[in-house]
Amino acid sequence: MSERAFIRYQGVEKAFGEHAVLRGVDLEVKEGETVVVLGGSGTGKSVLLKHTIGLLRPDAGQVWVEDEEVCSLGERGLSEIRKKVAMVFQAGALFDSMTVFENVAYALREHTDMSESEVGERVTEVLAQVEMPGVEELMPVELSGGMRKRVALARALALKPRALLYDEPTTGLDPLTGHAINTLIRNLQKSLKVTSIVVTHDILSARMIADRIAWLRDGRMAFVGTLAEAASSGHEELRRFLETGGGIGESRRP
Amino acid sequence: MSGVLKQALDDLGGLGYLAWDTVRYSVSRPFGFGLLVEQLFQIGVMSLSITSIVALFTGLVISVQTIYSLSSYGGQLFIGDLVALSLVRELGPVLTSLMVAGRVGAGITAELGSMTVTEQVDAIRALGANPIKKLVVPRVLATVIMLPLLVVLADIIGIFGGMVAVAAELGQSPDFYLRRVLGALSIADVASGLIKSAVFAVIIALIACHRGLTVTGGAAGVGAATTRTVVSASISILISDFFITKFLLWALV
Numbered sequence: 001m002s003e004r005a006f007i008r009y010q011g012v013e014k015a016f017g018e019h020a021v022l023r024g025v026d027l028e029v030k031e032g033e034t035v036v037v038l039g040g041s042g043t044g045k046s047v048l049l050k051h052t053i054g055l056l057r058p059d060a061g062q063v064w065v066e067d068e069e070v071c072s073l074g075e076r077g078l079s080e081i082r083k084k085v086a087m088v089f090q091a092g093a094l095f096d097s098m099t100v101f102e103n104v105a106y107a108l109r110e111h112t113d114m115s116e117s118e119v120g121e122r123v124t125e126v127l128a129q130v131e132m133p134g135v136e137e138l139m140p141v142e143l144s145g146g147m148r149k150r151v152a153l154a155r156a157l158a159l160k161p162r163a164l165l166y167d168e169p170t171t172g173l174d175p176l177t178g179h180a181i182n183t184l185i186r187n188l189q190k191s192l193k194v195t196s197i198v199v200t201h202d203i204l205s206a207r208m209i210a211d212r213i214a215w216l217r218d219g220r221m222a223f224v225g226t227l228a229e230a231a232s233s234g235h236e237e238l239r240r241f242l243e244t245g246g247g248i249g250e251s252r253r254p
Numbered sequence: 255m256s257g258v259l260k261q262a263l264d265d266l267g268g269l270g271y272l273a274w275d276t277v278r279y280s281v282s283r284p285f286g287f288g289l290l291v292e293q294l295f296q297i298g299v300m301s302l303s304i305t306s307i308v309a310l311f312t313g314l315v316i317s318v319q320t321i322y323s324l325s326s327y328g329g330q331l332f333i334g335d336l337v338a339l340s341l342v343r344e345l346g347p348v349l350t351s352l353m354v355a356g357r358v359g360a361g362i363t364a365e366l367g368s369m370t371v372t373e374q375v376d377a378i379r380a381l382g383a384n385p386i387k388k389l390v391v392p393r394v395l396a397t398v399i400m401l402p403l404l405v406v407l408a409d410i411i412g413i414f415g416g417m418v419a420v421a422a423e424l425g426q427s428p429d430f431y432l433r434r435v436l437g438a439l440s441i442a443d444v445a446s447g448l449i450k451s452a453v454f455a456v457i458i459a460l461i462a463c464h465r466g467l468t469v470t471g472g473a474a475g476v477g478a479a480t481t482r483t484v485v486s487a488s489i490s491i492l493i494s495d496f497f498i499t500k501f502l503l504w505a506l507v
Contacts, residue, residue, distance in 0.1 A: 055376050075384070082382040089380075093373035107381045155381070 006031040006163060006195045007052060007085070011061035013219075014047055021047050023219030024061065029163075034189055034196040036206040038241065039216035045199040046090065048216070049165050052197070053085050054078045065163075083111055086156035087165040091172070092148035094140040100127075100151050101136035107159045126154040130184060146177035150184070157188075163195040164188075170202045182208040203242055215241070265464070272386070272464050273456075276394050279387040289392040297358050297393070298400030302407070304357055305350050309408035312345055313337065313415025321423050330424055334434025337416035342439060346409040347447045348495055351454035354401055355487040359462040362393055363483040366466025367476035375467060385467070394459040401455035402448045409447065442506040450498050454491050461487045 005028040014022040021044035029035045039045050050056040051063050054070050063070040065081050073081065086107075094103050104123045108114055114122065127133055130150040140148060149169060156164060169185060170178035186209050189196060198209060206213055206227065213230060215223040215238050223235050230238055320333050366389060369375050378385045413435055420426045465479045465486075 050376070053380055055379055079382040082380055087377075087380040089373045089377055091372060093377040095369075095374055095377070096372075106383070110381060110383050 004031050005029065005064070006033075006066060007197065008064040009048070009051070009061070010064070012048065012051055012058045012063060013060040014044070014051070014056065014058050020219060022051075022058070025216070025219070025221055027214050027221055027224060029195060029197055031162075031195055032193050033211045034198065034209055036198045036200060036210035036213045037216055038201060038203075038206060038213055040201060040241075043216050044219060045201075045216055046167050049087070049167055049197065049199050052165055053082050053087060055087075079111075083107075083159050084161055085163040085165065086159065086161035088149070088152050088156045088167065088169060090167045091145075092140070092152035094143075094148060094152055094155070096140045098140075099136065100138050100140065100143070103140070103151060104136075104155045104158055106155065111159060122158060123154075126157045127151075129157060129188065130154045144177075146173050146181065149173070149181055153184070153188075157192075160192075161194065163197070166196065166198040166200075168200055168202075169198060170200065170205050175204075178202065178205070179208075185209050206242075268468065269460055269464050272390065272467075273460055275386045276390050276460070279384065280391045280395060282387070286387065286392060289388065290395055293392040293396035294400060296361075297354075297396045298403065301354055301357055301400070301404055304353050305404045305408050306411050308349055308353050309341075309346065309411040310415045312349055312408075313341060313412030313417075314419045316340055316345070316412075317416035317419035318423065321420065330426070332434065333416070333420055333424075333426070334431040335438035338413055338435040338438045339443065341412040341416075342409050342443050342447050344447075344495075344499075346412060347405050347451040347454065348491065350405050350408045351401060351451055351458065351491050352488055354397070354404065354455075355458045355491060356484050358397060359458045359483045359487045360480045362459065362462035363466040363469075363480045364476055366463060367469035367479050368473075370467055370469045371472050371476060390463045390467075393463055394456065397455040397459040398452055401458075402451045405447060405451040409444075446499075446502045446506055449502060450495065453494065453498055457490050457494065458487045461490065 007029040009025050009027045012022050012025040013020070025048055027035070027037075037045050037048065047056060051058055052065070052070065054063075054073065057071055065085055068077065068081065070078070070081060094100075095106070098106075101120075101123055104126060105119050108119045108122055112119075123136065124133070127135065130153050132147060132150045132154065135143070135147070135151070140151070143151060153164075153169075166185065169181050173181065182205050185196070185198070188194065189209065196209075198205065200206065210227060212224060212226055214221050215230070215235070217237070223230060223233060223238050225233070227242070230242060233239070316337050317333060320336050321330065324330060324333065324336070366375070369389070375385050375389070378388055417428050417431050420431050421428060462483045465483045469475045469479045471478075
């Protein structure tokens with residue numbers, strides 16, 4: 001892990017109408033590191049993630065990927081960022097009018113000059129990486145929730161991104177499937193050395209994959225550090241959040 | 255009241271932006287030919303049966319009504335003229351467009367709306383592609399290409415329906431009826447119907463795409479947006495029809 005920040009949020013603010021979601025988020029994610037962003041439902045974790053690749057634009061503040069400021073980029077620049085930083089959406093967001101193969105091949109066909117056979121090889125390769133061989137011809141509706149997340153991960157991996165953003169990778173899965181996804185994420189971290197930001201309220205997930213955790217509370221990062229630091233920190237609410245497995249943040253919301 | 259006005263202005267602004275982006279991306283490379291062909295099929299070919307049925311019965315009913323109203327003046331000879339002019343200038347384009355607003359407009363909003371709420375539209379962007387180019391451009395182009403063709407077909411079927419009615423009710427020969435039809439129609443009449451339907455196509459497709467891409471609120475939101483698409487597209491067609499008609503009468507005649 002290098003000390004250089006790969007992704008950096010600086011005073012990011014975002015409101016939807018009257019409702020201020022992010023009120024000045026600061027966070028640095030170093031190259032090769034995995035940061036798990038924790039927080040209750042509706043605290044703006046996914047919103048923060050979407051700012052990273054310009055799917056949302058902040059009302060104030062800046063988002064940096066390496067040495068580029070994302071909000072200042074035009075369409076072409078954003079496209080370059082999105083090749084470097086891939087996102088895995090909450091429910092997979094697979095294109096349901098396309099087969100698994102076409103889903104995974106989408107970015108390859110969009111951004112590379114690969115021949116169809118090269119595309120086919122790469123699709124087979126990433127599907128094997130997420131332990132889903134031989135599903136190329138299935139439609140997304142034929143897949144279970146866990147399989148969908150794996151295929152979504154394969155689609156994100158296709159272009160060999162340097163960073164991955166996971167939006168609630170284990171939400172809606174049974175504990176065993178969730179555990180399998182966490183294991184997969186950890187193995188990919190080790191083998192591919194990608195920088196990762198994982199948004200979740202699943203404490204087990206955080207324990208398995210986090211180098212550091214960031215705790216989003218009231219639109220700001222209330223705590224950033226390792227799990228051990230979090231356990232010994234003075235943040236009473238964060239400690240309870242970690243102990244109970246994530247219910248507290250939700251029930252304490254007004 | 256000010257809320258309604260603000261909403262209406264927001265919608266108009268959003269439509270304007272979308273229209274501009276659609277023009278921009280429809281001329282930029284690479285041209286998504288495969289996506290266009292798929293939409294030509296979905297929007298055009300799949301609308302054939304519904305527009306044909308509507309056109310056939312419209313032709314039949316105008317014919318029957320005209321026979322009824324003109325007979326007392328001894329005007330039966332002119333039924334072909336009247337059926338042809340009202341169909342080609344007005345009813346063909348407007349009724350076909352209303353049917354397409356219902357079938358295609360609702361379909362586009364429902365599809366793009368579900369893609370929006372399931373983050374598939376965000377996924378397109380996250381994969382470095384452009385949703386306007388991938389989703390909106392093929393749908394708008396396909397509607398603009400197919401709706402005028404559907405209207406031509408509707409005109410022909412409607413005139414045929416009129417012929418059947420006249421033959422059955424009055425025993426007028428198809429030969430005579432068709433000569434009246436062809437004598438009555440000018441190039442300007444046909445052109446005006448086609449220009450109208452092309453404008454209606456833009457209205458339907460843009461409203462439908464805009465509503466689909468701006469859906470919020472899950473499945474219920476998709477349902478509400480779909481209803482609003484059909485309502486606002488239909489009203490826009492009828493209102494703009496008046497102004498386009500006035501303009502074309504001034505420009506073409």
